[in-house]
Amino acid sequence: MTDAPKPGDPGPGADPGAEIDSLLLDPVRLSIVALLAGAEWAEFGFVRDAAKLSDSTLSKRVSQLSDAGYVEVRKGYVGKRPRTWLKLSPPGRTRLTAHIAALQHIATQAATQPSPQ
Template sequence: MPGDGVVAGAGFNELMHHPSRLAVLAFLSGCIEADFALVRDRCELSDSALSKIAKTLEEAGYTDVRKGRAGRKARTWLALTPEGGNALAAHLDALQAVAAAARSAAEHEADPNRQAG
């Protein structure tokens, strides 16, 4: 029935709902910019998985991908955009609201003094 249960509200972002994309965005939220290899290792992803995630997030405007050189080696750096930071914050707020609603519903159900309605 509409209005019953726990529903994700405004700010919930399906693109960020995927655990690996959320992990990458959360990691980047603590950095100005991060080397591809560091993000890959810290988020426990393969090169191909992170490449796909980076492309998806860049296309959404949530990350910037910069390619260059560090000495003789080609490097790729990832950074969270302001839009990505705002979207991440809204998504995390929506997830917290879902969790709070679920806790509240569970407490209500567990309360022996509640009135049947």
């Protein structure tokens, strides 16, 4: 009898450098880090609108990503109005890149598998 795969185990034939990131399996968190990957800093409202999220949903997901070290949060003011800016951290960028590589590897394997007859 074989052992069941452990969470995070890429499985047989997987690219050893590519890892599925369980935190990025959530489509909302993935869309947030993908948006942040294209910017140095992004204003909270821009990310909220681009990802089509409510303030509370974005705030919750950003807290999760920040606690895990994927996102940096900076608070300040523009005039008298409070603002929050978000940035994908270097470790967050590394994890996103590895996650995308793992997904690409899975897609490539699926495309090259012979179809069942």
